[in-house]
Amino acid sequence: xxxxxxxxxxxxxxxxxxxxxxxxxxxxxxxxxxxxxxxxxxxxxxxxxxxxxxxxxxxxxxxxxxxxxxxxxxxxxxxxxxxxxxxxxxxxxxxxxxxxxxxxxxxxxxxxxxxxxxxxxxxxxxxxxxxxxxxxxxxxxxxxxxxxxxxxxxxxxxxxxxxxxxxxxxxxxxxxxxxxxxxx
Numbered sequence: 414x415x416x417x418x419x420x421x422x423x424x425x426x427x428x429x430x431x432x433x434x435x436x437x438x439x440x441x442x443x444x445x446x447x448x449x450x451x452x453x454x455x456x457x458x459x460x461x462x463x464x465x466x467x468x469x470x471x472x473x474x475x476x477x478x479x480x481x482x483x484x485x486x487x488x489x490x491x492x493x494x495x496x497x498x499x500x501x502x503x504x505x506x507x508x509x510x511x512x513x514x515x516x517x518x519x520x521x522x523x524x525x526x527x528x529x530x531x532x533x534x535x536x537x538x539x540x541x542x543x544x545x546x547x548x549x550x551x552x553x554x555x556x557x558x559x560x561x562x563x564x565x566x567x568x569x570x571x572x573x574x575x576x577x578x579x580x581x582x583x584x585x586x587x588x589x590x591x592x593x594x595x596x597x
Contacts (some may be wrong), residue, residue: 424562425447425592426470433474440486445498445550446561449486456531460521460580461587466512471510474586475503501545502561505538509575512537521584528577534570579596 436454438446446481459467478484481491486499495503509531516530547557587593 422466426462426466426473429461429467429470430473433458433471434477434482437474437484438486438488442487443564444560445546445563446502447486447499448565448568450572451486451506452509452535452569456513456517456573456576457580457583459510459514459517460576460584461593463593464511464518467502467514468507468510471506475506476560478503498542498549499542500544500549502538502542504545505541508541509534509538517580521581523579524581527580528573531573531576532570535573539565550576556563585595 423464433451433454436450440449453469455467458470460503461467474484478490479492479495483490485494494500502535511534513527513531513534516533520526520530543554543557543561546552546561547554550557552560584593
């Protein structure tokens with residue numbers, strides 16, 4: 414019975430990773446940093462899997478991209494993407510998942526507290542991305558913030574609000590179907 418549960422967990426992680434791989438490459442180029450749906454996919458992964466497994470699904474996605482499969486924004490992949498101007502955001506997503514996932518696991522039924530966690534996680538992701546963008550593009554932190562954060566705040570807040578409102582419904586459905594466990 415225990416091995417069946419592990420197989421089920423691995424399969425669900427695989428499915429969620431596939432969803433991130435599908436949404437991750439979809440992007441709207443608006444400059445050095447494109448608009449992507451990766452963060453929205455991660456938020457839903459956290460509601461579906463919880464912090465640990467949701468973060469793991471993102472890390473698997475990241476490793477798939479690093480192996481060269483075109484799952485990153487603009488259907489790109491490989492090490493050059495990680496060490497390029499947007500690599501800090503790719504790393505920052507790990508911390509976004511850990512922080513947002515911690516809040517979602519504790520407060521999944523209180524959308525406003527989950528929202529706070531996702532905002533804090535997104536801010537940390539912005540920090541990693543801005544510092545790396547400034548370094549890679551040889552620009553000031555202010556300039557990197559202007560091109561790598563300011564244009565994305567409104568869209569990311571909308572994605573966070575969508576996740577905070579829809580995510581609890583997803584988790585309730587999974588719990589009702591006995592597909593989500595706190596120890597999951």
